[in-house]
Amino acid sequence: MSQRLLPLVACHDNIASYQEPAYYADLGFNAVVFEGLGYGTGTPDPEATQTALDAVGVELIPEVQGLGHHGPAALDPEALEVVGQTATCPALARTYERVYQTMAKVINQDTKRIHIGCDEVRYINLNSACLATGKTNAELYAAYVRGCYRMARHFNSNIQVMMWADNMQPATQIWSYLKVTEALAHIPKEVILCMWNYGYDDYDDEGNWFLNTSRLATRIPLSIQWARHSRHKFTGSPRYESVGCNLWMSNLKNAYGSGADCLGVIATNWGGSRAGDAIVTSLAYGD
Structure with a gap:
């Protein structure tokens, strides 16, 4: 394989779609962002997972989800007073206690990076615990x-701490109602901003989903510009469709080549989508 063009070429995976370590190594990934590791019984053993990935030269980056759409490590039904709300309350001590307990399982002295999630935060500052603090959504x-x-x-x-940053970036207009942009x-400054750039999906007149490539082509450069201005290190995170991969990778390589604090790419892999992974890997290496 030719020389790597981006320092980090990671696969974002979860318990349901996690593959054997050789799968990631064969495709050229040098890291796996593993969502759900250490959440409880029935999940892979963190130490054994790290050992297996280390053996093939792939870094394990545990993702501990507390605040976001998928946070069973910290989900607390007692804190949810809004009908249908499934987010974690950031004002309760037990939220942090449960995240702490999960981190204790997945972090050791060899762990280089950890991901704290924060993607698709749909609700914040709606229950009594949050409101009692008197803080804004961003705070x-x-x-x-x-x-x-x-x-x-x-x-x-x-350890380096990473997070999904879509809720904060203005280009991702789907989350503007949360009013958390000022949180940045x-x-x-040491926190690494991982951008996925949600909000480029559209539906036709009959309700069928399609990828709005023109919107995506506009928002990706705006997202990178925002990250560069923040002076945080950052990554881009395409999903597994070819158009999104190509748009993200061309913009990320340009940013990296121009001296920006671009660490690379984290490619989402729900369902073991080899075709999508191969696209990302090929672009990352320039093959």
């Missing part, structure tokens, strides 16, 4: 990120 959001950052550094003082100013 609560930033406080949660800082709390996770401190906990991760407690277990490993050198209150998040440690």
Whole structure:
């Protein structure tokens, strides 16, 4: 395989679609962002998973979801007073206790990076616990990120902390109602911003989904511009369709080549989509 064009070429996977370590190595990935590792019984053993990936030269980046659409590590039904709400309350101590317990399972002194999720946060500052703080949505959001950052550094003082940043970036207009854009100013500069750029899906007159490539082509450069201006290190995160991969990778390689703090790409892999992974890997290496 030719020389790598981006330093980080990671696969974003979860318990349902996780493959054997050789799968990732064969495709050229040098890391796996593993969502759901350490959440409880029935999940892979974190230490054994790291050992197996280390053996094929692939870094394990555990993703500990607390605040977001998929946060069973910290989900607390007692805190949810809004009908239909499935997000975690960032104002309760037990939210952080459960995230802490999960981090304790997946972080050791060899863990280089950890991902704290924060994707698709649909609700915030709606129940009595949040409202009693008197804080804005952005302040609560930033406080949660800082709390996770401190906990991760407690277990490993050198660990790098990553997060999905779509809720904060203006280009992703689907989340503008949350009003958390200003949270960025209150998040440690060491936190790596991972952009997925939701909100480029559209539906035709008959309700059928399609990928709005013109919207995507506009928003990806805006997302990268936003990340560069923030002075945080950042990644881009295409899903597994070819158009999105091509658009993301061309923009990321341009950013990396121009000296931006672009670490690389995290490609989502729900369902073991080899075709999509192969596209990302090929583009990342320039083959």
